Amino acid sequence: MPKRSFAALVLAVAVSVIACGNGHQREISKAFEGFKGTYVLSVDKRSFMLRVHDRSGDVVAAYRVAYGLNPDRSTKLHAGDNRTPEGLYRIIEMLSMDAHPGSASYKKLRAMNIVYFRARDGHYRHGRPEVDLGDNAYGPRFFLLDYPLDRDRARHKSAIVAGAVPLVRGKFAPVGHGIAIHGNNDEASIGHLATSGCVRMYNRDIVELERYLVIGTPVIIYGE
Helix, strand or coil: CCCCCHHHHHHHHHHHHHHHHCCCHHHHHHHCCCCCCCCEEEEECCCCEEEEECCCCCEEEEEEEEEECCCCCCCCCCCCCCCCCCEEEEEEEEEECCCCCCCHHHHHHHHHHHCCECHHHCCEECCEEEEECECCCCCCEEEEECCCCHHHHHHHHHHHHCCCCCEECCEECCCCCCCEEECCCCHHHCCCEEECCCEEECHHHHHHHHHHCCCCCEEEEECC
16 A cells, blocks of 8 residues: 555545445445555535545545536536536546656657637636636546446437437437546636536646556545
């Protein structure tokens, strides 16, 4: 297990008690079924916290996050709704700006970070809708989740029937994709509703988080 400071240990114990009190332990234990790794992640929308759980259910690390800027805070229904999905997912890709410059991991994330996001397209600095989010939006790490799953596609179809999915150029908005846990270029946004649907972390935290992860790590996202 990575070394932690005394303060981090105290925080981990405190948030572990909170997590147990919230009744999430059963879901966390279930997430370990069929998974050979050491840690499971949980993201609690209510507290804006990402927690790392070991196999005993204890919290070994906890980090502040941002997530989808839609004020209803509900689960994702379609692309462009600015919501973060809820449920059990798994990490299927890990990209790093600290990987070898010739590696696919580095090249892919570098290409993503070159993209310049403009306020006029809905990508802006937290609390400053007139200011472009800019480039380097994903920071030093990008951990892709396996959204959408079959349950997400089923929810999307139900939302279409219910009239909750808008038309985009004459077609219903798709279910969406590309949901990830990643770094940021707007630290003021952490702890707020601020993203298009991804989970956003402080850059120093997501670099540290990587040590707990492998491909296939379960991630449970809890709603309000």
